[in-house]
Amino acid sequence: xxxxxxxxxxxxxxxxxxxxxxxxxxxxxxxxxxxxxxxxxxxxxxxxxxxxxxxxxxxxxxxxxxxxxxxxxxxxxxxxxxxxxxxxxxxxxxxxxxxxxxxxxxxxxxxxxxxxxxxxxxxxxxxxxxxxxxxxxxxxxxxxxxxxxxxxxxxxxxxxxxxxxxxxxxxxxxxxxxxxxxxxxxxxxxxxxxxxxxxxxxxxxxxxxxxxxxxxxxxxxxxxxxxxxxxxxxxxxxxxxxxxxxxxxxxxxxxxxxxxxxxxxxxxxx
Amino acid sequence: xxxxxxxxxxxxxxxxxxxxxxxxxxxxxxxxxxxxxxxxxxxxxxxxxxxxxxxxxxxxxxxxxxxxxxxxxxxxxxxxxxxxxxxxxxxxxxxxxxxxxxxxxxxxxxxxxxxxxxxxxxxxxxxxxxxxxxxxxxxxxxxxxxxxxxxxxxxxxxxxxxxxxxxxxxxxxxxxxxxxxxxxxxxxxxxxxxxxxxxxxxxxxxxxxxxxxxxxxxxxxxxxxxxxxxxxxxxxxxxxxxxxxxxxxxxxxxxxxxxxxxxxxxxxxxxxxxxxxxxxxxx
Numbered sequence: 001x002x003x004x005x006x007x008x009x010x011x012x013x014x015x016x017x018x019x020x021x022x023x024x025x026x027x028x029x030x031x032x033x034x035x036x037x038x039x040x041x042x043x044x045x046x047x048x049x050x051x052x053x054x055x056x057x058x059x060x061x062x063x064x065x066x067x068x069x070x071x072x073x074x075x076x077x078x079x080x081x082x083x084x085x086x087x088x089x090x091x092x093x094x095x096x097x098x099x100x101x102x103x104x105x106x107x108x109x110x111x112x113x114x115x116x117x118x119x120x121x122x123x124x125x126x127x128x129x130x131x132x133x134x135x136x137x138x139x140x141x142x143x144x145x146x147x148x149x150x151x152x153x154x155x156x157x158x159x160x161x162x163x164x165x166x167x168x169x170x171x172x173x174x175x176x177x178x179x180x181x182x183x184x185x186x187x188x189x190x191x192x193x194x195x196x197x198x199x200x201x202x203x204x205x206x207x208x209x210x211x212x213x214x215x216x217x218x219x220x221x222x223x224x225x226x227x228x229x230x231x232x233x234x235x236x237x238x239x240x241x242x243x244x245x246x247x248x249x250x251x252x253x254x255x256x257x258x259x260x261x262x263x264x265x266x267x268x269x270x
Numbered sequence: 271x272x273x274x275x276x277x278x279x280x281x282x283x284x285x286x287x288x289x290x291x292x293x294x295x296x297x298x299x300x301x302x303x304x305x306x307x308x309x310x311x312x313x314x315x316x317x318x319x320x321x322x323x324x325x326x327x328x329x330x331x332x333x334x335x336x337x338x339x340x341x342x343x344x345x346x347x348x349x350x351x352x353x354x355x356x357x358x359x360x361x362x363x364x365x366x367x368x369x370x371x372x373x374x375x376x377x378x379x380x381x382x383x384x385x386x387x388x389x390x391x392x393x394x395x396x397x398x399x400x401x402x403x404x405x406x407x408x409x410x411x412x413x414x415x416x417x418x419x420x421x422x423x424x425x426x427x428x429x430x431x432x433x434x435x436x437x438x439x440x441x442x443x444x445x446x447x448x449x450x451x452x453x454x455x456x457x458x459x460x461x462x463x464x465x466x467x468x469x470x471x472x473x474x475x476x477x478x479x480x481x482x483x484x485x486x487x488x489x490x491x492x493x494x495x496x497x498x499x500x501x502x503x504x505x506x507x508x509x510x511x512x513x514x515x516x517x518x519x520x521x522x523x524x525x526x527x528x529x530x531x532x533x534x535x536x537x538x539x540x541x542x543x544x545x546x547x548x549x550x551x552x553x
Contacts, residue, residue: 176364182326183365186357187427188349188381205377208367212412 011072012134018247019062019132024141026248030255031129037259038121041266042114050262051121054255055128062132072127073120080119087112135167143233144242157233165221173214180209271337273300273323273355273434273465278332280318280489292318293489295332302433305456305466307476307497310486311511316469317360319486320436323467324355336434353382356432360439362423363416371414372407375426382430389429396425399455417448424452428459435459436467441475453479473501474515477535485509501535517541524548 014020019027034054041047059066073080091108098104130138143160150156181191184205191202280293293315300306300323310316321327322334325341325348334341336351345351359365368374375396379389397404400421406414411422420443428435435456441449456466457479470476473483476497483500485493487509493500504514505522513519517540521531529547534540 179359180365182321183357183359183362184377185326186324186352186359187365187378188352188430189377190349190381205365205367209365212366213364 011131013064013068013131014134015063017061017063017132019058022132022251023242023244023248024133024137025145025242025244026252027129027133028138028141028145029252031125033256033259034125035122037263038118038125040263042118043266045110045114045117047262047266048117048121050258054258055121055124058128062128064128064131069124069128069131072131073123076123080116080123083119084112084116087115136164139164139167140238140242155233157236161233169217172217173210176213177206177210180206271302271433273337273467274333274335275299275319275322276333276335278319278322278329278334280315280322280327281330284330291489293329296486296489296491297332298484298491298494300434300465300467302465303460303463304482305460305468305480306482306484307473307480308467308469308484308486309471309473309476309512311471311509313488314486314511315489316486317438320357320438320467320469323434323436324352324357326357349382353430354432355434355436356427356430357436358424358427358438358440360442362427362440363411363419366411366419366423366426369410370407371409371411371422374411374422375407375429378426378430384430392429392431393425396429399428399458400425401451401455417444420444420448424455432464434465434467436469438469439471440468441470449475471512473497473504473512477501477515485512498535502533505533517544520544 034051037047038051055069056066059069088104088108088111089102091105091111093105093107095103096106096109133141139160142163143156146154146156146159185191189202189205191199191206193199194202275296275298278293278296279291282290282292296315296319298306308316308319318327322329322341324336325334325345328334328341328343336355339345339347339351341348341351366374368377372393375393376386376389379386379392384392393407394404397406402418402421402425406418406422411419414422424437424440437456440452440456444452456468460466466480468476468480476483480497482495483493483497484491485500485504492507492509493503495503501514501518504512505518508514514522515535515537517537518533518535521533521540521544524531524544524547525533529551531540531547532543534543
């Protein structure tokens with residue numbers, strides 16, 4: 001699949017490590033805590049050193065090299081660069097220097113570095129969770145975390161099932177897309193030249209068959225699930241129930257304390 | 271005029287934990303007007319090989335030449351090669367996208383810059399070859415029956431008059447009648463000098479049609495030659511996941527049971543041999 005071979009935004013890396021073996025709920029809650037505190041601690045730059053240390057610690061505990069983790073941001077790198085540039089170019093304040101008509105301000109520079117780092121860590125913490133948790137575990141975890149809200153009619157099980165199915169079909173649909181792209185290329189399609197509108201139009205012969213296949217598959221899957229008496233989450237047991245152990249608690253506690261200290265120090269001490 | 275595949279290897283997901291060798295050191299050629307069947311088990315690399323014949327995939331090692339032109343990424347002649355080598359994937363009807371059959375069939379000619387009048391003439395010819403009525407042109411391809419959709423999809427590929435036609439499991443999901451129909455269409459193309467490369471896992475189906483059989487096993491070329499020779503070689507050296515023609519399997523069972531049936535790949539002669547042996551045994 002030369003067209004879609006290198007797509008890996010937080011793809012699960014199956015190995016055995018401390019982080020891999022943790023309860024998915026501990027990992028999801030930690031990720032939420034980390035991401036929230038990255039946003040809260042925004043006065044100065046130094047909390048980012050703390051987040052970096054956390055990243056190194058998780059990388060060591062998960063047996064994923066820092067290089068692998070960093071590589072996972074590749075697909076969104078353009079977004080990060082774009083955000084940094086916007087912040088850099090369109091901020092008003094004390095001018096540092098100017099290149100032709102573009103003036104770089106002190107405030108703009110600070111804001112762009114912070115925004116860039118903030119986005120970077122946000123994506124890294126989200127990715128590391130997905131890289132160490134299998135899609136099934138992830139949706140089990142989400143279902144379990146959402147289940148207290150069931151009494152307010154939040155469809156926790158249905159939500160998790162939808163997520164599992166969506167994740168499960170990503171590779172299948174990538175294969176299908178690749179095949180359709182190739183089939184149209186074989187018929188002389190020109191998918192990567194011309195302006196934006198031309199390119200979009202060139203993709204219609206890929207998108208239409210893809211939608212047809214997606215609906216077909218959804219229909220088939222629904223019939224197959226019904227044939228096996230699927231009726232939503234009521235009374236459903238699981239083969240591997242989630243088990244909260246001491247190490248999950250300790251992990252979450254450590255992360256929460258680190259997050260809290262980062263935010264507190266940033267806001268009130270320094 | 272030929273497609274030359276020289277010492278080609280292909281590796282998926284190179285330098286990652288998922289690295290898999292799909293093809294290793296495969297060489298063969300397709301001459302114009304020839305019918306070559308590429309036969310192999312699931313995962314033998316036959317589909318990968320097919321995609322290399324018109325530059326949808328490029329070999330990790332080795333070279334592919336179409337009429338003397340080497341294929342490589344972004345080659346300036348890639349588009350003209352794709353016009354020369356028509357390729358139909360398995361279930362080609364999955365590529366249909368247009369609102370009418372006419373629009374669908376116009377897609378390739380437009381992409382290759384064929385003037386509209388000429389394209390219309392070619393579309394009508396293609397419909398005739400596939401035994402489709404002209405009134406089908408105004409219909410929505412998604413309203414057609416499965417067999418008709420397959421025909422429209424194939425017709426929309428051959429409409430640009432390729433000199434080589436590569437088909438990946440073209441008979442998958444067709445009934446006996448549909449299969450016979452497709453084979454007679456392919457024979458008609460062959461009669462016009464078009465080379466056919468058919469990919470399949472069923473030796474028996476292609477035995478009477480193809481000029482040469484290429485057997486792939488785990489990405490390697492196991493055997494290549496006239497179908498008769500190849501099939502007779504397969505008796506002693508079976509290939510992974512491939513079954514011999516039913517009648518030949520039956521004769522082999524008879525031999526194991528002690529009847530000395532002379533083996534041959536020719537179905538009619540083999541039947542006679544079996545008949546003789548069985549009758550002499552009964553009398």
